[in-house]
Amino acid sequence: MDPFSSSSSIGSSSKISPDDLMDQLKTQLAQAYAEEFLETVRGKCFEKCITKPGSSLSGSEGSCISRCVERYMEATGIVSRALFNQSR
Template sequence: MESLSTGSLSSAQKDELMDQLKQQIAVANAQELLTKMTEKCFKKCIYKPGTSLDSSEQKCIAMCMDRYMDSWNLVSKAYSNRLQRERQRM
């Protein structure tokens, strides 16, 4: 297995590589969020899958997704704050 060596890269190339990695991580996180939110809200709100959603299912899905996003954002913010505190201690 090859190891990743950044010793021969310029500072600009390293910054570009880090930006690309951050973008890939952000996309992966968004995909995970959407997948988990869909799974959990579907299980919670849809009892008899059919060709369309009735109004109560639509409301349930909307509220479930809102709560899930709020929770995700709260946890993400707390995690980011903790990482910042840890970095400042170093």
């Protein structure tokens, strides 16, 4: 008997409710969005703020990165709210 034709309770217990599936999809989308956001911020802010890579950040580089990340987060929030309000 192959594992796919088994009549065990796996078939009935492996069914996912639509709500659970939606929750899983939302979680995966949020994770993908967060990863993309971090990659974008990392690339853009590093390129803008780090002029001479070294073993540590200078004070001005650290401040630049902080401001850069804050701006990206603020801009992302504004865009997200605008898109959310349009979809209503």
